[in-house]
Amino acid sequence: MANTLRPAHQRELFGHPVGLYVLFFTEMWERFSYYGMRALLTLYMTAQTLENDPQSGLGWTSTEALALYGWYTMLVYVMGIPGGFIADRIIGQKKAVTIGAILLTCGHGVLAIDAVWAYYTGLGLVILGVGMLKPNISTMVGGLYKPNDIRRDKGFSIFYVGINLGSFIASLSVGLVAAVYGWHSGFGLAGIGMLMGLLVYLYGQRFLTHVGNEPTVEEKSSDISLSTLFGQLLKSPLQLGIVVVLLALSLYAGFTFEGPDHWGYGALFIVLSLITGMMMMIYKNLNGQVEKDRYVVLLLSLLMVMVFWGCFEQMGGLMNLYAQEKTNRMFLGWEVPAAWFQGANAGFIILLAVAIANFWARRKLKGKEASSLFKMGVGIIIMGIGFVYMVFASLQYESEGSSAMYWLVLAYLFHTIGELCLSPVSLSFFTKLAPARYMALMMGVYWAATGLGNKVAGIIGESSVKAGELKVFGGLFVFAVLFGVLVLLLLKPLKRLTHGAEDQETVLAREATEEVEMADR
Structure with a gap:
């Protein structure tokens, strides 16, 4: 009432x-x-x-x-x-x-x-x-x-x-x-x-x-505007020189790139050059070494986001075409629509999201490694392992003329587990490290990194026409796993650069657990 x-x-x-x-x-x-x-x-x-x-x-x-x-x-x-x-x-x-x-x-x-x-x-x-x-x-x-x-x-x-x-x-x-x-x-x-x-x-x-x-x-009036940042860029000879060189290379690449969409790549490179200039000016205007160290880790996390989505988004492109053209989709005398396989990712998320979130929560409460950087590195590795099943699918296609549906389902399962380790975590981690007065701009950069990863996925998919799916899927597996392992090897120095940005969360989580246990007694 x-x-x-x-x-x-x-x-x-x-x-x-x-x-x-x-x-x-x-x-x-x-x-x-x-x-x-x-x-x-x-x-x-x-x-x-x-x-x-x-x-x-x-x-x-x-x-x-x-x-x-x-x-x-x-x-x-x-x-x-x-x-x-x-x-x-x-x-x-x-x-x-x-x-x-x-x-x-x-x-x-x-x-x-x-x-x-x-x-x-x-x-x-x-x-x-x-x-x-x-x-x-x-x-x-x-x-x-x-x-x-x-x-x-x-x-x-x-x-x-x-x-x-x-x-x-x-x-x-x-x-x-x-x-x-x-x-x-x-x-x-x-x-x-x-x-x-x-x-x-x-x-x-x-x-x-x-x-x-x-x-x-x-x-x-309290927001930091783009005009303010680029106005400061004009007053910084070194940073301005770097951006001018990048813009010149962008124009050259746009006019010399082979293909009907060369103008698109030229525009993309120009935008990336301007974003680079903006990121340099943000670093220059940060207050103190703590902010600057966290900003460096933030930039590395953007690279992880681009790598992940560059591999993962084969799902809607190359893997979608593979399901249509090279997968035996007959089930009990009925052909499963290729588009249905796109639902596997969402279905697995609905089934596994709570279990995976609880796994990481329990791990953190036990004092084991469960930082955002660790989760993101593990997520990239697990997603990369999913491409092993597409390698098996490609080998079966080469020997039999078609591949079984379960290879796609298994690949989507591992891709989904990897997504649940990285995607919900990366955005939250980004907001913890980004300087408060640049938050709006930095969130835009985060989504731009996600979009750039999607474009990379399309470029990789295009290469399969000449290289073949087997080489592409195998290459994605090796690259993603090695990249994820590299993140884990650099985990300790990267965590030091965050200056305890996530330590307070662990303390609060343990205190909340202790309160619940006391109440149960």
């Missing part, structure tokens, strides 16, 4: 703000639309072009399809930088999520139209929509809880389940609809899912009145 008498934004359900569940279902449907379309993307581009046939695709080669897949998945994340900036500085997260949901709904609606112009237009709208929605809805989840609220981590875990529940449902339903009724029906179903998310979000606004509002004048 007392709960219903509270203002709507203070009401709770199962021990958490009702607003959490509004955002849970909004994000669930957004991920339904995104992953539903991602499951079809490379398959649609490589399908044969047929007259008046719902199964007609674009007829592209695998190289062309994987190249566009890389650009698309990179831009989806990179657009989180302007999306987050617009929200932080101008309209607030709440309006940004609304605009993003509308753009996504329109984008998927346009993709349902059977025309090439509609395909490119729809992809563009989806990129803009995800850029506005994804970084800002996560920020709103954090805003539901007061500082030091012990429910915050569990709230994000509940939210994370919503992400993967949407992905799991989409991979099955959208893939089936596309297999039976055609590609554009699948794209349309993804759009209906996003429309559901938009309606849920608009209905639940009364539970979100205290989060995601427009920034105040004081908040705007």
Whole structure:
């Protein structure tokens, strides 16, 4: 009764703000639309072009399809930088999520139209929509809880389940609809899912009145702007010289790179050069050696994020095509749609997320190594081991002409375990190390690193056309395992550079456990 008498934004359900569940279902449907379309993307581009046939695709080669897949998945994340900036500085997260949901709904609606112009237009709208929605809805989840609220981590875990529940449902339903009724029906179903998310979000606004509002004048004035950083860069001859050289090399590479998308690589290299300049100026402006040491570890963690996603995102590209073209998908006389395998990752996350989180929590309470850097290194190794099963699949294909489905399932299982060790941890670790006054900018860089990893995944996938899947999968296995081992070997010096950023968490966790044990007695 007392709960219903509270203002709507203070009401709770199962021990958490009702607003959490509004955002849970909004994000669930957004991920339904995104992953539903991602499951079809490379398959649609490589399908044969047929007259008046719902199964007609674009007829592209695998190289062309994987190249566009890389650009698309990179831009989806990179657009989180302007999306987050617009929200932080101008309209607030709440309006940004609304605009993003509308753009996504329109984008998927346009993709349902059977025309090439509609395909490119729809992809563009989806990129803009995800850029506005994804970084800002996560920020709103954090805003539901007061500082030091012990429910915050569990709230994000509940939210994370919503992400993967949407992905799991989409991979099955959208893939089936596309297999039976055609590609554009699948794209349309993804759009209906996003429309559901938009309606849920608009209905639940009364539970979100205290989060995601427009920034105040004081908040705007306290932020470090990009113009300030680049203004300082112009006054630093050494750093400016480095950036100028990088820009010159970027322009040269853009004009000399072979391939139809050379302009894209030129633009990418220019952006990376400017980000490099920004990162150098941030380091120069840090206060004290502790901040600078932590910043170095932060940059190394960005490299780990790029390596992980560069390997992991073969799932939606090369491995998706492998499931379509080289896997025996017959089960009890029925051919399993290739897009269904994209649901394995989300399904395993739903099944294993709590168990793996509890494993690391118990390990930390026992005083064993369970730092974020350790988890991330182990996650990269486990993900790399998953490619062993794709090596076995490739060997079976070479000897028998097709490979069994269980190789893909086992690969996805290990990739998922690796993701659960790294993905939820890396973002949290990043927020612990990033200087507070540069937090907004650094979060944008984090998502840019994720996007760059996705682009690397597309480039690696393209190389399989000449090198072959066996060499690519084997190379990914060796590289990921060696990289993860290197992180573990450098663990002690890297932890020293963090200057105890995570030590207080361990103390609080042990104290909480001791209190529970005393109460049980």
